Amino acid sequence: MMRTISVVTPVHPPHTRFLPEAYESLCAQELPEGWSWEWVIQHDGDAESEPSFGDPRVTFSASPAAGAAGARNMALARSRGEFVRNLDADDLLVDGALRRDVEVLVRHAHVGWVTSAALDLLPDGEVVSWASGDPGEGVVEPGWMLDVFISGEWRLPVVPGTMCVRRDLLLALGGWMALPRSEDTGLLMALQTVSAGYFIATPSMLYRKHGVQVTAGNLHNDPVDKKLRYGMIVDRAQALRHMYTQPAR
Template identity: 50%
Template structure:
């Protein structure tokens, strides 16, 4: 029986042109025997601008929906996800060689590990890469570690949420991505950190593209009032989960 990693990609029209590179990085992945991947691409909107960039591959499932930003698109994509693990891949990013195999190893090494992240490299417009943050040492991430470090770092997570690979049942139990206009992936990461230990892989698993059209480059993303509101609700959710005492099995 084949086991599956579902890769979820939310995309809007301006970033559609990068899907070709994202797919190439996915198609080049080599998984352990008995494993395969599925790519679920969800357009945030219902235009005709994204579909031409979606590859003709039986492992790719494309869908559209009313615009609601990345959190909505990713959560809608879960309706077509068949894998026991779900890996995030933003439309403008690329996986590094071996990234999915390392995710599988992290999540099958110990049954209690609910999620895994890795180091990422910034991919600059000239094609060069830059290491921005080394992250913690490779190994287990104890519950509560990410929240504590995030608060100390002025609401910047100590690990890159765009590298997340998570058990599908745990992701669904937490309701998918937070319904926020931005930082929805960090909000999910903090919730996961509250209920389950994770794993950090030191080898880079993602090339994180830096370009003017990315969501984090928009002025609204840095608005002080909205940023404080996002941080408050993310922290309150994580603390509430920890206080309830629920633990991922």
């Protein structure tokens, strides 16, 4: 019986135009023997039309607008893979990305999640690397990333959009954090609190830079809004840390 890695993608206009390129990057993936992928697309809000790829591995559904976190979690509810990989609609997978995720999670039973390096895809098509202060190839011990996040004034050493997570762990944490923005950061901070992770130094994703990018918007970078979002993310992670490090009574 084939084992499955689910790739979940929330989408809303105007990012739907990027889906064909994302699909091409998925079709270029080669997986270990006995593995297959599925692509679960969730439209955030009523969709005027359903994208058709003529591929049974691709499913599409629409749900009332609830933001990216809600769309990701609705996609998770429809998925069936034992590993769940994040892919935003406007980003692309690099060749070998899913294979490396699967190999790490199969090889390291104690590792609950994986992130990897990423490259920027500029509007003119140029691909550039950037210094993220990443942890280097290998196991990431629980708690390290939260400490870096706090001491670095909310700067992440990895790209949360590259996350691949064991399904059971993702469900146990309630999926993506119910925030209007930064929901993937919220999930990552919870994951790194309760489980060891693994960083893959080989890039797995092209992070597209464009004019309607959510993370470039004014609201996403509003200092008051950011303080509330990141404050909740840190408080949740610290609460989990307290619960997991307290001696049994």
